[in-house]
Amino acid sequence: MPQLRKDPIIGRWVIIATERAKRPTDYCFPGAAEKGELNESCPFCEGNESMTPHELYASRKKGTRPDKSGWLVRGIPSISPFLSMQGDLDRHGKGIYDLMNGVGAHEIIVATPEHDTGTYVKNLTRIEKLTEVLVRRIKELKKDERLKYALIFKNHGEVAGGSNLQHQHLQLIATPVTPLRVKEELVGSRQYYEYKDRCIFCDIIRQELQEKQRVFLDIDGFIAMNPYCSRFPFETWILPKKHSCDFYKIGRSEIKNYSKIFQLTIKKLTSVLGNFPYNAILHTAPFRRRKKRGYWETIEADYHWHIEIMPRLTQVAGFEWGSGFYINPVPPEEACRYLKEAKETLEKKSCGKAKD
Amino acid sequence: MPQLRKDPIIGRWVIIATERAKRPTDYCFPGAAEKGELNESCPFCEGNESMTPHELYASRKKGTRPDKSGWLVRGIPSISPFLSMQGDLDRHGKGIYDLMNGVGAHEIIVATPEHDTGTYVKNLTRIEKLTEVLVRRIKELKKDERLKYALIFKNHGEVAGGSNLQHQHLQLIATPVTPLRVKEELVGSRQYYEYKDRCIFCDIIRQELQEKQRVFLDIDGFIAMNPYCSRFPFETWILPKKHSCDFYKIGRSEIKNYSKIFQLTIKKLTSVLGNFPYNAILHTAPFRRRKKRGYWETIEADYHWHIEIMPRLTQVAGFEWGSGFYINPVPPEEACRYLKEAKETLEKKSCGKAKD
Numbered sequence: 001m002p003q004l005r006k007d008p009i010i011g012r013w014v015i016i017a018t019e020r021a022k023r024p025t026d027y028c029f030p031g032a033a034e035k036g037e038l039n040e041s042c043p044f045c046e047g048n049e050s051m052t053p054h055e056l057y058a059s060r061k062k063g064t065r066p067d068k069s070g071w072l073v074r075g076i077p078s079i080s081p082f083l084s085m086q087g088d089l090d091r092h093g094k095g096i097y098d099l100m101n102g103v104g105a106h107e108i109i110v111a112t113p114e115h116d117t118g119t120y121v122k123n124l125t126r127i128e129k130l131t132e133v134l135v136r137r138i139k140e141l142k143k144d145e146r147l148k149y150a151l152i153f154k155n156h157g158e159v160a161g162g163s164n165l166q167h168q169h170l171q172l173i174a175t176p177v178t179p180l181r182v183k184e185e186l187v188g189s190r191q192y193y194e195y196k197d198r199c200i201f202c203d204i205i206r207q208e209l210q211e212k213q214r215v216f217l218d219i220d221g222f223i224a225m226n227p228y229c230s231r232f233p234f235e236t237w238i239l240p241k242k243h244s245c246d247f248y249k250i251g252r253s254e255i256k257n258y259s260k261i262f263q264l265t266i267k268k269l270t271s272v273l274g275n276f277p278y279n280a281i282l283h284t285a286p287f288r289r290r291k292k293r294g295y296w297e298t299i300e301a302d303y304h305w306h307i308e309i310m311p312r313l314t315q316v317a318g319f320e321w322g323s324g325f326y327i328n329p330v331p332p333e334e335a336c337r338y339l340k341e342a343k344e345t346l347e348k349k350s351c352g353k354a355k356d
Numbered sequence: 357m358p359q360l361r362k363d364p365i366i367g368r369w370v371i372i373a374t375e376r377a378k379r380p381t382d383y384c385f386p387g388a389a390e391k392g393e394l395n396e397s398c399p400f401c402e403g404n405e406s407m408t409p410h411e412l413y414a415s416r417k418k419g420t421r422p423d424k425s426g427w428l429v430r431g432i433p434s435i436s437p438f439l440s441m442q443g444d445l446d447r448h449g450k451g452i453y454d455l456m457n458g459v460g461a462h463e464i465i466v467a468t469p470e471h472d473t474g475t476y477v478k479n480l481t482r483i484e485k486l487t488e489v490l491v492r493r494i495k496e497l498k499k500d501e502r503l504k505y506a507l508i509f510k511n512h513g514e515v516a517g518g519s520n521l522q523h524q525h526l527q528l529i530a531t532p533v534t535p536l537r538v539k540e541e542l543v544g545s546r547q548y549y550e551y552k553d554r555c556i557f558c559d560i561i562r563q564e565l566q567e568k569q570r571v572f573l574d575i576d577g578f579i580a581m582n583p584y585c586s587r588f589p590f591e592t593w594i595l596p597k598k599h600s601c602d603f604y605k606i607g608r609s610e611i612k613n614y615s616k617i618f619q620l621t622i623k624k625l626t627s628v629l630g631n632f633p634y635n636a637i638l639h640t641a642p643f644r645r646r647k648k649r650g651y652w653e654t655i656e657a658d659y660h661w662h663i664e665i666m667p668r669l670t671q672v673a674g675f676e677w678g679s680g681f682y683i684n685p686v687p688p689e690e691a692c693r694y695l696k697e698a699k700e701t702l703e704k705k706s707c708g709k710a711k712d
Contacts, residue, residue, distance in 0.1 A: 082683050095563045096556070097584050151681075179681055200452070207451045228453050325507075325535055327438055 039115040043079075044167035046071070046113035053077045056107060057137060059129045072126060073133045074110045078171070081106035089146055089176050103146055105174040109133065112168050120168050121266050127259035130170075134282075135255070138248040141174045142287050149182065149286045150174045157277025160312045178286045185283065186303060193302035201304030202243050204228075214332050216339040217264055220257035224265045226332035226339070233314060233330035234273060234339075238265060238307040245303040247284035262307070268342040269311070277312045395471040399435075400523035402427070402469035409433045412463060413493060415485045428482060429489045430466045434527070437462035445502055445532050459502055461530040465489065468524050476524050477622050483615035486526075490638075491611070494604040497530045498643050505538065505642045506530045513633025516668045534642045541639065542659060549658035557660030558599050560584075570688050572695040573620055576613035580621045582688035582695070589670060589686035590629060590695075594621060594663040601659040603640035618663070624698040625667070633668045 043051035049067045057075040064070025083104030091100040111130050112120040120126045138150050151173045178186070192200040208215050208225055217224035224238050238261055240254070250258065269276065284305040314329065399407035402425050411422045413431040420426025439460030447456040467486050468476040476482045494506050510526045534542070548556040564571050564581055573580035580594050594617055596610070606614065625632065640661040670685065 095567075096559050097563075173681065175681070203452050207453075211451075325529065325531070 039167070042115055042167050044074075044108075044110045044169060045115050049074075052108075053079065057133065057140075059133050069113075071113060072129045073112075075133065075137060075172075076108050076110070078106040078108055083173065083175065100176065103176055105141065105147075105150075105172065107137075107172040107174075109137075109152075109170040109172060110167065111170060115167050121263060124259055124263055127263055128255055131250075131255050131259055134170075134172075135248050135250060137172065138284075142248070144174075145289070146176050147174045147287060148176055149178050150284075151179060151182075152282040154278075154280045156280070157275075157312070160277040160279050182283060182286070186286070186299070189302045189304070190298065193298055199243055199302055199304050201239060201306065205239060205241055214336045216268065216336050217261055219261055219264075221254065222257055222261040224261055224268075224339075226335045228332060230328055230330075230332040230335070231326040232310045232312070233328060234269065234276075234311045234335045235328075235332070236265060236269065236309040236311075236339075238262060238309070239304065240306075243304055245285040245300050245305060247282055247305040264344050265309070267344040268339045269309070271342040271345050272338050273311060273313070278309055279312065280307060280309045282307055395523070398471055398523050400430075400464075400466045400525060401471050405430075408464075409435065413489065413496075415489050425469075427469060428485045429468075431489065431493060431528075432464050432466070434462040434464055439529065439531065456532065459532055461497065461503075461506075461528065463493075463528040463530075465493075465508075465526040465528060466523065467526060471523050477619055480615055480619055483619055484611055487606075487611050487615055490526075490528075491604050491606060493528065494640075498604070500530075501645070502532050503530045503643060504532055505534050506640075507535060507538075508638040510634075510636045512636070513631075513668070516633040516635050538639060538642070542642075542655070545658045545660070546654065549654060555599055555658055555660050557595060557662065561595060561597055570692045572624065572692050573617055575617055575620075577610065578613055578617040580617055580624075580695075582691045584688060586684055586686075586688040586691070587682040588666045588668070589684060590625065590632075590667045590691045591684075591688070592621060592625065592665040592667075592695075594618060594665070595660065596662075599660055601641040601656050601661060603638055603661040620700050621665070623700040624695045625665070627698040627701050628694050629667060629669070634665055635668065636663060636665045638663055 039045050040048075042048060046069050049055070049069070053076050055066045055074055055076055058066065058071045059073040060066075061070040061072075083102045083106050085103065085105055087101055087103055089100045089103050091098070093099075109130070112126060120130065134152055138152075141147055141150050152170060153173075154170045189200050192198075192203075196203070204227075205223060208223070208228075209218065214228060215223050215225040221241050222238060223241060224236060227235060227237050238258075240250075240258070244250075269278075282305070285299050285303045288299065395401050396404075398404060405411070405423045405425070409432050411430055411432055414422065414427045415429040416422075417426040417428075439458045439462050441459065441461055443457055443459055445456045445459050447454070449455075465486070468482060476486065490508055494508075497503055497506050507529045508526060509529075545556050548554075548559075552559070560583075561579060564584075565574065565579070570584060571579050571581040577597050578594060579597060580592060582591060583593050594614075596606075596614070600606075625634075638661070641655050641659045644655065
């Protein structure tokens with residue numbers, strides 16, 4: 001019998017088709033064309049800095065200058081931004097409708113100087129540098145009174161909406177409003193907190209660690225798990241075990257531990273799924289300034305930052321648009337069993353060699 | 357300056373990139389391989405009824421028998437259903453989590469006996485027959501006390517999650533819960549009603565008919581419009597002008613008028629976009645039984661059934677998953693301008709011949 005499971009955070013129902021479960025080899029992706037060297041025509045490669053808009057920030061070797069070689073991580077404005085940092089919000093109504101100017105930032109964070117699709121994950125120091133740059137950038141954007149949220153995400157592979165540029169990069173969108181998906185989560189966490197006086201994410205972590213069915217990594221204060229109500233096959237969340245609503249407040253030693261579990265998670269997923277397309281998103285609390293307003297009073301107690309990694313293995317999006325329902329053919333317990341056993345390697349498992 | 361627009365119903369913000377507006381010819385799709393005849397290997401073609409599960413309902417010529425030739429519209433159970441009509445809901449909790457059995461219906465409604473990708477839209481009587489069948493089926497499912505919602509949708513084209521079967525068909529999913537997207541809309545309409553004592557959809561229709569910027573068809577009690585807060589290029593809604601929350605209460609003469617505007621809408625969209633992939637969804641109120649509960653008291657006053665047609669012209673889904681934001685490069689006013697001028701034809705406009 002298939003199950004309908006209710007996401008405890010935002011109330012979304014997901015159908016888990018337990019009986020028609022697919023094995024990960026049904027989804028195994030061939031490797032992308034990888035190049036270890038630099039690429040002459042790629043604007044994100046070291047040496048090609050003049051092909052991009054001026055650098056906004058970077059993690060650089062000492063003595064090197066902006067827009068020149070010598071960087072490990074580099075932040076630049078998007079070449080085709082859909083938000084602009086100029087001007088005021090100018091919120092107003094028009095009859096029944098509300099609107100404001102599209103003020104905000106749209107930035108590209110190049111994760112590695114090499115054109116290789118995997119380098120930044122191979123090298124732990126690179127992930128740490130990248131995380132440090134993200135933390136610094138969020139702190140910087142937070143000072144802009146017009147902005148309410150900084151959304152950091154990565155679209156990997158064309159299916160996942162990734163651009164044609166194979167060079168590994170993340171995107172950052174800072175907006176004057178909180179994205180609906182984040183807001184839904186905030187509202188859900190708030191309701192739970194009001195009822196229980198506890199953080200829902202902390203409660204989930206506690207139950208998952210007891211049940212041992214969906215957590216595949218539990219190291220140095222972080223866990224990686226396949227959520228109970230996974231919308232996608234092999235959906236994976238990484239959460240700090242210590243309660244914290246703001247990603248940017250992560251400490252130096254935590255950055256090391258977070259980078260480690262992130263690397264191991266991608267390695268395990270790659271070992272099972274090959275070079276799979278995915279969307280990864282950082283979920284963190286909105287910027288807060290007006291301390292006294294009800295909305296902000298408990299956010300530090302009721303929200304909990306985390307990373308969501310959503311492999312795009314099925315044409316599920318089309319169906320979801322059509323039906324309003326997510327249909328996930330791989331129960332998270334099944335995905336977790338594969339990931340627990342998976343080797344931590346960036347070598348792709350050869351397709352077609354199923355375990356059972 | 358781009359705009360952020362707030363959807364008045366569910367509170368979702370959409371970025372409208374007014375300056376980088378694309379013209380519809382940038383998206384023009386080549387025609388799909390069309391076949392006017394029947395197809396030997398297609399289970400949905402007339403004469404191949406034995407290739408499907410037993411027929412549940414149909415619109416048939418007099419004297420013809422179920423599972424034989426002689427039908428115009430035919431409803432069958434899905435070959436790979438992810439919900440089952442057997443068993444009880446068995447709602448229960450498991451620690452923090454809630455679940456229930458996946459009780460429900462998953463049906464295929466074959467829209468035409470011919471294998472032609474366009475036939476059912478070409479023929480007005482066919483659309484009327486299809487609509488009549490849908491109405492009858494919803495009324496039938498409504499009697500099942502376990503069910504709360506009947507979701508009817510069409511995924512057209514592979515990009516939109518449509519199956520490989522080119523033969524025109526719709527899907528019906530009946531569930532014991534209300535899908536989140538519908539619920540969000542219900543909650544939004546309720547809040548508006550509580551504040552204004554008016555239906556938000558009625559207010560939208562009134563304002564749109566005054567502004568004349570986003571309505572491209574206004575005939576016989578129905579309008580077709582590109583909503584103010586369109587998430588997708590050429591997103592189109594069809595609404596009855598007369599307030600009604602339940603699609604299945606549509607009268608006989610209304611079925612004729614609805615079928616006519618539906619046909620004209622698809623013709624106009626096809627004339628501009630070619631054989632475009634899309635998701636179309638019927639949004640109607642959930643089944644109601646317990647009259648006294650607060651949730652049901654005002655639904656007849658505050659909700660308004662409608663059809664949403666979402667062309668899938670951009671890889672927007674990937675970005676939306678990644679960012680939580682929809683980015684629509686075609687302002688609805690622009691889309692509407694094209695659709696107002698578009699001929700009502702099912703011939704595809706030849707790609708590359710831009711108007712300006």
